Amino acid sequence: MIKEVRGIYFSPSGSTKQLISSLSSKISKEMDEMCVSDIKWELNDIIANPIKEAKTFNEESIVVFGVPVFAGRVPSPCIPMIKKLKADNTLAIAVVSYGNSTYGDALYELNSLLEDQGFKVISAGAFVSNHSMFGKVAKGRPDAKDHEILNKYANLCANKLKRFASTDIQELKAKPAPLKIKGSMPTKPPMKMPIRPSASKKCVKCGLCASVCPTGAININDPTKVDASKCVACTTCISICPNGARGFFGPIAGASGIAFEKLCSKRKEPEWFI
Numbered sequence: 228m229i230k231e232v233r234g235i236y237f238s239p240s241g242s243t244k245q246l247i248s249s250l251s252s253k254i255s256k257e258m259d260e261m262c263v264s265d266i267k268w269e270l271n272d273i274i275a276n277p278i279k280e281a282k283t284f285n286e287e288s289i290v291v292f293g294v295p296v297f298a299g300r301v302p303s304p305c306i307p308m309i310k311k312l313k314a315d316n317t318l319a320i321a322v323v324s325y326g327n328s329t330y331g332d333a334l335y336e337l338n339s340l341l342e343d344q345g346f347k348v349i350s351a352g353a354f355v356s357n358h359s360m361f362g363k364v365a366k367g368r369p370d371a372k373d374h375e376i377l378n379k380y381a382n383l384c385a386n387k388l389k390r391f392a393s394t395d396i397q398e399l400k401a402k403p404a405p406l407k408i409k410g411s412m413p414t415k416p417p418m419k420m421p422i423r424p425s426a427s428k429k430c431v432k433c434g435l436c437a438s439v440c441p442t443g444a445i446n447i448n449d450p451t452k453v454d455a456s457k458c459v460a461c462t463t464c465i466s467i468c469p470n471g472a473r474g475f476f477g478p479i480a481g482a483s484g485i486a487f488e489k490l491c492s493k494r495k496e497p498e499w500f501i
């Protein structure tokens with residue numbers, strides 16, 4: 228019997244958190260109606276609380292797992308954390324948020340990674356959010372239309388989950404039909420970001436950014452120093468800085484922003500595979 232719906236997210240600038248929180252909460256409410264006992268709804272932020280130990284799920288949980296798209300891929304810091312999860316008959320939903328450019332192979336990759344850990348992924352969705360690197364791209368997304376679509380998606384997922392959770396047909400329980408997700412399993416290492424966040428004169432060297440950086444790239448004693456070989460440009464440091472001292476500065480970042488604004492100006496809508 229399903230006892231909990233758990234949203235797990237990696238969300239450096241907060242959009243994926245919003246998406247997973249909203250989706251998992253709606254699914255939990257809809258599942259609640261079919262169950263005798265109350266369903267627990269939980270959220271796990273894997274930047275604030277990284278997965279360091281093995282974590283096991285059974286058939287009493289539903290996991291809604293979300294990551295942002297980085298250069299068409301699952302962000303590299305998420306991969307060792309996903310590999311710590313072990314699922315036994317656990318139903319899951321794979322979700323990516325992307326900045327109206329392309330989600331590339333990220334959704335396919337996330338689905339494969341979760342399946343490798345034993346999750347039974349019943350659906351995978353890609354949603355558009357404001358671009359965390361270039362703020363003028365997809366500004367205002369997710370908007371009212373996105374939220375409406377998200378509600379519809381939550382309803383479709385809940386209906387499929389209910390069918391799986393309540394069926395007595397063992398074969399159906401054991402094997403959801405494979406999802407035909409766009410993309411393929413990447414074979415190359417992820418692209419190194421050509422631009423990275425840096426500190427402006429507003430930096431007071433409080434070290435908050437260094438304490439939350441998921442890759443340990445920022446020097447705790449002098450946060451203006453960044454280990455370029457570790458930084459994945461995720462933007463956690465930009466979001467956490469209380470002084471607005473970090474950002475993508477310099478001419479390359481400026482020119483890339485202008486180019487991206489043009490390239491990604493055509494509105495893309497959420498997509499899913501179910």
Ligand SMILES: Cc1cc2nc3c(=O)[nH]c(=O)nc-3n(C[C@H](O)[C@H](O)[C@H](O)COP(=O)(O)O)c2cc1C
Nearest residue numbers: 239240241242243295296298299326328329358359
């Ligand atoms: C390093 C980096 C790479 C990105 N690559 C892509 C991409 O390939 N395609 C895309 O549409 N958006 C891309 N984005 C935008 C994010 O995927 C998008 O803004 C996402 O919603 C951010 O989620 P968050 O707010 O949870 O951090 C990238 C952002 C960053 C920081």
